[in-house]
């Protein structure tokens with residue numbers, strides 16, 4: 001069964017996801033830090049360092065949202081970065097941040113769909129996606145499109161939520177996602193359903209080896225996964 005933000009709506013998952021992120025775009029950065037207790041910054045830093053070590057000249061950040069990854073990638077290298085997202089609300093917040101950092105000539109923010117990317121085949125040296133893939137309506141289409149726009153030899157780096165397998169860490173994960181997150185979102189968020197969706201979509205998304213297999217099925221020749229913070233998140237690397 002498809003996990004969607006608004007179970008009573010008959011709109012497509014894509015339309016619901018875009019509407020939901022438009023609605024929470026102004027609070028997204030603040031809520032993100034709160035929900036992960038800021039640990040996401042460490043995960044992002046790892047992914048950025050690994051990608052920039054490959055010295056890419058053209059980077060695409062898919063599901064860029066408010067642009068944190070795209071901005072950091074541009075700040076820490078001389079690469080040309082394109083951020084793409086489905087939600088104009090998230091992109092607008094991102095565009096303001098790009099302007100604030102004076103990066104307009106290095107970071108392009110584009111409205112678009114990961115499942116039909118508006119770019120040439122073999123266009124980018126690296127593609128990044130942070131907390132985006134589990135929102136795709138068709139995961140396989142999205143991954144295949146990313147594979148298409150990567151140059152041969154190019155790298156895809158994905159940061160996504162995962163689930164711990166150790167029973168003790170599993171309990172901590174349940175405490176965080178089942179008790180703490182709903183409580184934080186009920187008190188502080190404008191749309192608590194959005195945060196229920198984020199938890200539900202995280203708990204049903206393929207992770208570790210299962211997601212690595214999906215990357216290989218989409219045509220990547222090599223794929224690996226690297227657990228973060230006791231398995232709460234995972235970073236995947238795949239090569240075209």
Ligand SMILES: C[S@@+](CC[C@H](N)C(=O)[O-])C[C@H]1O[C@@H](n2cnc3c(N)ncnc32)[C@H](O)[C@@H]1O
Pocket residue numbers: 014017018021032062063064065066067068069084085086087090112113114115129130131132135136137
């Ligand atoms: C949880 S946010 C992550 C944003 C950002 N990457 C970050 O790390 O904070 C997920 C983003 O995925 C975007 N998204 C979902 N489905 C998409 C699709 N098919 N194509 C492009 N963006 C999509 C949403 O609009 C949203 O901005």
